[in-house]
Amino acid sequence: MSIDLVVRGTVVTPDAILRKGWVAIKGGAIHSVGSGEAPAAKETHDAGDAYVLPGIIDGQTHAGSYMGLPGIEPTTRSAIAGGVTTLVDMPYDNPEPLSSGAQFSAKVEAIHRYAHANVALYGTIMPGQPLDEVSQLVECGVIGFKISAFESSPTRFPRIDAAMTLDLLEALAATDLPLGLHNEDQEIVRSRVARARAAGSNGIAAHSPSRPPAAELASTAHFLELAASAGAHAHIVHISVPRGFQLVDHYARDGYRATGELCVHYLWFDPDRDGDGLGARMKVNPPIRPGQIESLWQELIDGRIAFVSSDHSSWPIDNKFTDSIFDAGAGVPGMETLLPAFFTVAKEHGADAARMTADYLAERPARFFGLWPQKGALRPGADADIAIFEEMETIWDSSRAEDGLCWSPYDGRRFAGRVVRTYLGGNLAYDGNSIVNKLGAGRFVARGASKWFQKDKAQ
Numbered sequence: 304m305s306i307d308l309v310v311r312g313t314v315v316t317p318d319a320i321l322r323k324g325w326v327a328i329k330g331g332a333i334h335s336v337g338s339g340e341a342p343a344a345k346e347t348h349d350a351g352d353a354y355v356l357p358g359i360i361d362g363q364t365h366a367g368s369y370m371g372l373p374g375i376e377p378t379t380r381s382a383i384a385g386g387v388t389t390l391v392d393m394p395y396d397n398p399e400p401l402s403s404g405a406q407f408s409a410k411v412e413a414i415h416r417y418a419h420a421n422v423a424l425y426g427t428i429m430p431g432q433p434l435d436e437v438s439q440l441v442e443c444g445v446i447g448f449k450i451s452a453f454e455s456s457p458t459r460f461p462r463i464d465a466a467m468t469l470d471l472l473e474a475l476a477a478t479d480l481p482l483g484l485h486n487e488d489q490e491i492v493r494s495r496v497a498r499a500r501a502a503g504s505n506g507i508a509a510h511s512p513s514r515p516p517a518a519e520l521a522s523t524a525h526f527l528e529l530a531a532s533a534g535a536h537a538h539i540v541h542i543s544v545p546r547g548f549q550l551v552d553h554y555a556r557d558g559y560r561a562t563g564e565l566c567v568h569y570l571w572f573d574p575d576r577d578g579d580g581l582g583a584r585m586k587v588n589p590p591i592r593p594g595q596i597e598s599l600w601q602e603l604i605d606g607r608i609a610f611v612s613s614d615h616s617s618w619p620i621d622n623k624f625t626d627s628i629f630d631a632g633a634g635v636p637g638m639e640t641l642l643p644a645f646f647t648v649a650k651e652h653g654a655d656a657a658r659m660t661a662d663y664l665a666e667r668p669a670r671f672f673g674l675w676p677q678k679g680a681l682r683p684g685a686d687a688d689i690a691i692f693e694e695m696e697t698i699w700d701s702s703r704a705e706d707g708l709c710w711s712p713y714d715g716r717r718f719a720g721r722v723v724r725t726y727l728g729g730n731l732a733y734d735g736n737s738i739v740n741k742l743g744a745g746r747f748v749a750r751g752a753s754k755w756f757q758k759d760k761a762q
C-alpha cells in the first residue's frame with residue numbers, strides 16, 4: 304500500500320488543529336490524517352507552519368454572466384488560485400440561464416472542457432415555463448434552484464412571481480434541494496430608484512437607500528412564508544442586515560427549513576467609509592449598507608448564518624464606469640479573495656480564524672449542497688482537495704489575479720495571509736505563482752446525499 308503524497312503543515316480537521324500534522328493521499332483521495340511521523344510516500348510537500356485546509360467550497364459564483372460558458376475558464380483559474388476547489392455556480396449565464404436538461408448538458412460539457420476547479424450547479428426556471436423539467440434537473444444532480452424576486456434582465460435574470468414561486472416550492476418540497484432567492488421587492492426598488500434619479504442623486508451613497516432594507520426584508524419574509532406553506536427549503540442567498548437573518552431564524556426555530564447566506568463583502572466594506580474611494584466598485588445587490596459589519600459578524604457568532612460565499616461576478620470594470628450609480632452593473636469579483644478576506648475578518652475579531660474558515664467556507668457549504676463527506680473536510684475517504692494558506696501580511700493586487708478582470712474592491716487592502724498551494728484530487732493545481740493543472744481538470748460535481756436538516760420538518 305503505497306502513499307502517493309504526504310502534505311505536512313498545520314492540518315485543520317473538523318475535530319482538531321494538528322500542529323506538525325500531515326495528510327496522506329492515495330489515488331486522489333485522503334488515505335489518512337495524523338500528526339508526528341507520517342507514512343512513507345512517493346512525494347512529500349512540507350508546508351511548514353502554514354495551514355492545510357480543506358479545499359474551499361464557494362457556495363455562490365457567477366462564472367457565465369458576461370462571457371457565457373467559456374467564462375468557466377477564467378473563473379475556475381481564479382478559484383484554484385484562491386484555494387477554492389469547488390464552486391457552486393449560479394444559473395444566470397449569458398445569454399440564457401440554465402433552465403432545461405439541454406442547457407444542463409451543455410454546461411456540464413463546458414465544465415469538462417474549461418474548468419480548472421470542480422463545479423456544482425444551480426438550476427432555475429423561466430417565467431411561465433412548465434415545471435416538468437424541474438424533476439429532470441433534480442435527477443441530473445443540480446444542487447438547488449435559484450430564482451429572483453427582481454428582474455435584472457428579462458432574458459438572463461428574470462423575475463419569478465409569487466404564484467410560480469409557490470408552484471416551484473411545492474415541486475421541491477419532497478426533495479432536499481434548497482430554493483435560493485435573490486430577495487428584493489421589484490416595485491419598491493423601481494420606485495425608489497426612479498425617485499433618486501429624479502432628485503439627481505447618482506453616487507454610491509444613493510445606492511443603499513434606493514434599494515432600502517424594507518425591499519429586501521419584505522421580499523425575504525414573503526418568500527419564507529411561501530416556503531413554510533409548501534414545506535420546502537427556503538434559502539436566502541444574500542442578506543445585508545441582521546434583521547434578515549433573524550427573520551430566517553424565526554422560521555427555522557418554528558421547524559421550517561429556512562437558511563440565510565452571507566457574502567464576505569458585507570463583512571468588509573461600509574459605504575460611509577469606503578464609498579468615496581470605491582464608488583461603483585462596491586456596488587452589489589442587495590446593497591452593502593452603512594454601519595452593518597459588526598452586527599453581521601455577531602449574526603455569524605450567534606449561529607444564524609448557514610455559510611459564507613463570495614457571490615463572485617465576472618464583470619469587466621467598464622461595466623462600473625457610468626455617470627450614475629444606477630447605470631453601473633451590480634456585482635464584484637471575489638472568488639480569489641474569499642479565503643484571505645474571511646480569514647482576515649475572523650482574525651481581526653479574535654476568533655480561531657483557521658477553524659472558522661474551515662467551518663464556514665468548506666464544511667458548512669459541503670453539507671448544505673449535499674457534497675459531504677466527499678468534500679468539505681480533511682478526513683479519510685474524502686477527495687484530496689486541499690488549500691494551503693500561509694499567515695503572512697499581504698496587500699491585495701488584482702493585477703496579479705487569475706480572473707482576467709484586473710480590478711477588485713480589495714485592491715490595496717491588507718490580508719492576514721495568502722494561498723500558497725492548491726491541490727485538486729491530490730494533484731497540484733496551483734503552486735503559489737501559477738496555475739499548473741490542465742484545462743478540463745475540474746469536474747462537474749452532482750448533489751449527493753448529505754442533508755443540512757437532520758430530519759425533514761414541515762407544516
Ligand SMILES: [Zn+2]
Pocket residue numbers: 363364365393614
Ligand atoms: Zn449572486
